[in-house]
Amino acid sequence: AAKQTEPVTVISLRKLSLGVPEPQQQKEPRTFTVEDAVETIGFGRFHIALFLIMGSTGVFWLAGSLLIIGLASVVIPTIGWRWLIRIASIPGIILIMAFKFIPESARFNVSTGNTQAALATLQRIARMNRSVLPEGRLVEPILEKRGRFADLLDAKYLRTTLQIWVIWLGISFAYYGVILASAELLERDLVCGSKPESQVAAVTAGDSEESQSPCHCHLFAPSDYRTMIISTVGEIALNPLNILGINFLGRRLSLAITMGCTALFFLLLNICTSSAGLIGFLFMLRALVAANFNTIYIYTAEVYPTTMRALGMGTSGSLCRIGAMVAPFISQVLMSASFLGALCLFSSVCVICAISAFTLPIETKGRALQQIK
Incomplete structure (x- = not known):
């Protein structure tokens, strides 16, 4: 007889989830x-x-x-x-x-x-x-807001802006002043005990009417051209020292020192010295006024945020042009009337700029560029 087969019950287990399946989170690009x-x-x-x-x-x-x-x-x-x-x-x-x-x-x-x-x-x-x-x-x-001129005069930047404008005007005044005054200095020939070569080459016309006129020309001698060339080299010769000063001493202190030295060398031009001494004074003056420009350019670009940076540079450049326009009247007109008075005026302006640079409220050395106000 066939053996009766016993029924077999199969139980299958399945995990049921009662919650709603969570959607996969998309990664943001x-x-x-x-x-x-x-x-x-x-x-x-x-x-x-x-x-x-x-x-x-x-x-x-x-x-x-x-x-x-x-x-x-x-x-x-x-x-x-x-x-x-x-x-x-x-x-x-x-x-x-x-x-x-x-x-x-x-x-x-x-x-x-x-x-x-x-x-x-x-x-x-x-x-x-x-x-x-x-x-x-x-x-x-x-950027929801763009810079406006009124932002430069906001309470946060008012003092900085006014002092920067004074510095830009003074630096430009001194820079173009020393360039334009170089011819006057060489014509006066500050070398002690020597007859200026320019006087030997002076344009004269005997007893003619032109010789009696105060408007006469003094031609530059070869030594005068050498002095001009050597002094002009000063604008780039001391750039490495200027870079070191900016990075180690900071923008404010470096600018204050160079402006103070500029004031000193303006006064030293009144000293009767040798030919080498005059060349040295002019060389240092050209180097210092160039260093002043380098530092103030860097500081102005760093102190303002992105929304105001172009405005700050533009308005400062406008004050720079004013200083350049005033310089010829001092270096040519006033210097012809009072040599010491013109030098004292240049020196006084540089001293004011040095004080203004030293008291600037913000030091930008090691400071990240600001993006917004």
């Missing part, structure tokens, strides 16, 4: 700003090339000035003005060709909505520096 890209790329070959190109503007300007000064007394009688202008234009042509290397600012392109151009610029810089950009998409926060 990564983004980065121009500042993030700059930090990631770091310092490299692009920045070195940019430094050399931008720094060469001053070198070529100086070279052009020295070229014109040198050729004016030697070559013009031989080749004439036309060839001189052609030769002097060579540095400008070289600069125009070099500026083609410099791309448009990535921040400017982003602010105008041209993100692709900004990204292309950053990628080019990253390739030159052998680096990579951050992962994600390039974005830039939209």
Whole structure:
């Protein structure tokens, strides 16, 4: 007989979830700003090339000035003005060709909505520096408020703005003053016990009516041209010391020291000295006034936030032009009437600027650039 099969019961266990299944969270796309890209790329070959190109503007300007000064007394009688202008234009042509290397600012392109151009610029810089950009998409926060002139006079920046304006005006006044006064100084010939060579080359016409006129010319002697050339070199010769002072002493103290030294050397011009001493005084003055300009440019760009930076630089440049317009009246007109009075005025303005620089309320050394007010 067949054996009866016993029934088998199979139980299947299944985990039941009473809750609603959670949707998978989507990851937000990564983004980065121009500042993030700059930090990631770091310092490299692009920045070195940019430094050399931008720094060469001053070198070529100086070279052009020295070229014109040198050729004016030697070559013009031989080749004439036309060839001189052609030769002097060579540095400008070289600069125009070099500026083609410099791309448009990535921040400017982003602010105008041209993100692709900004990204292309950053990628080019990253390739030159052998680096990579951050992962994600390039974005830039939209600024709801743009800078206004009234922001410069806001309670937070009022004192800083007024002191910066005074400094810009005084620095420009001293800078163009010492340049324009150089001819007056050489004409007076402050070298002790020597007869000025310019008087030997003076244009005279015997007993004619022109010889009795106070409006007469004194031609520069070769030694005068040498003095001008050497003193002009001072504008770039002490730049390394200026950079060290800015980075180690800070912007305010460095500017206060150079402005105070400028005031001192203006007064030293009244001392009867040797030819080498006069050259040394003019050399130091040109170096100091150039250092003042370097420092105030850096400080003004750093002290204001992004929304006000262009306004701060623009208004300061306007005060700079006022100082440049006043300088000829002092270095040419007043100096002819009272030599010591003109020097004291230049020195007094520099002292005021030194005090204003030392008492500036904000030190920007080691301070990150402010993005918003």
